[in-house]
Amino acid sequence: MMTQLDDLNLFVMTVRHQGISAAAKAAGMPRSRVSRRLQELEKALGCQLLIRTTRHIELTENGRMLFDQTQASLNTLNTAMSRLQQRRMQMEGPLRLAVPAAVASSPTFISMMQQYIERFPRVNLEVFYHQHSVDLQRQNIDIQLLPSESEVINLDYVRQTLLPFPCCWAASPAYLSKHGRPQDEGELKQHSLIASRHIAAVLQQDLSFRLRSDDLHIVQQLTAQGMGIGLLPEVFVRRTQPEFQLERLFGDRLAMEMGLSLIYSSRTFLPEKTRKMIDLIRDTFIQLNQQS
Structure with missing residues (x-):
């Protein structure tokens, strides 16, 4: 026995x-x-x-x-x-995150990483670009941020929906002066459009994009330089540098909301450094919603 x-x-x-x-x-x-x-x-x-x-x-x-x-x-x-x-x-050692490139380049994500590094200097952050769900345990990833529309590879993983990023159309004053300001979304077909590949794919409209990129900074910069009308998260439009001003189009109307999910493998056995990152991500998105 x-x-x-x-x-x-x-x-x-x-x-x-x-x-x-x-x-x-x-x-x-x-x-x-x-x-x-x-x-x-x-x-x-x-x-x-x-x-x-x-x-x-x-x-x-x-x-x-x-x-x-x-x-x-x-x-x-x-x-x-x-x-x-x-x-x-222990609050030390590696902490690995998998995120879409468009999210990793956002001011919100960069700010979260900065806050975490300042609070926990002995934790070494590693950020990997992944557009689709990964097997967290086998690939030794602690946390993944994933578009809400995506399927998760392992249904046993914890999945929590974060408050969405509102997105809007925007253009530079120089572009609008040269090409005119569209009065409604129906006139967008007459303009050069720029967006992230994921945002463009989620948007259910018959639109043709002159450029799509996984890097939202590229979309932001090209829009600010007058290369076209950009489809961007509102936070990118609000935080544009003074020399790269963007004007929001169509009043307060949103083009869409980009949803994100927070994925991790277990509620019970979370290392403290992982739990602190999860709390930071949740709190950040709550604050973003309160500011909007």
């Missing part, structure tokens, strides 16, 4: 503390429970391990052999378990 490791551990503790009461106190358990577990261990092994007296305990020959054979192994096991628990709580 298989015995439980924690029963063996209680046996070793009882020998080391020279009594069941002392072992129970060290383990934070009632004495009766420790005594019962030791009896179950003896029953499982088919031999007596301890000679119990009023004041102390003695080892039988079988008990001495078991103690000598197991205490070193249990010490190693307990040390390993303690180190694993400490490692889970």
Whole structure:
């Protein structure tokens, strides 16, 4: 019959503390429970391990052999378990994120990475560009940001929808002066359009784009330089540098909302450094929604 490791551990503790009461106190358990577990261990092994007296305990020959054979192994096991628990709580080492290129180049994402690095300087961030769902566990990725429309490769992973990025059409004053300002979305077909590949793919309209890129900074810069009308997250339009002014088109109407999902492999066994990044991402998107 298989015995439980924690029963063996209680046996070793009882020998080391020279009594069941002392072992129970060290383990934070009632004495009766420790005594019962030791009896179950003896029953499982088919031999007596301890000679119990009023004041102390003695080892039988079988008990001495078991103690000598197991205490070193249990010490190693307990040390390993303690180190694993400490490692889970440590704020150091690598933290790997998979994100679409368009998201990685956004001011919001860059700001989040800056905040995290400043708060936790011993954590080493690694950012990988992935447009589609990855197997987090096999590829050793801690967190993925994924467009909400995308399928997740492993349905057991945790998926949380973040508040969406509102997107709008915008153009530079120079472009509008040269080509005219469209009065509604129907006139966009008469203009050169620029967008990220993902945003353009999600937008359900019969539009032709002169340029698509995974890098939103390219879309922003080319739009600001008068190369066309850009489809951009509002945050890119609001934060354009003074020398690259953009004007939002069609009033307050949104072109679309770009949804993002936060993906990670487990709620239960999250390292603390991963949990802190998840909290930062959630809080950032909540603040963005409050500002809009």
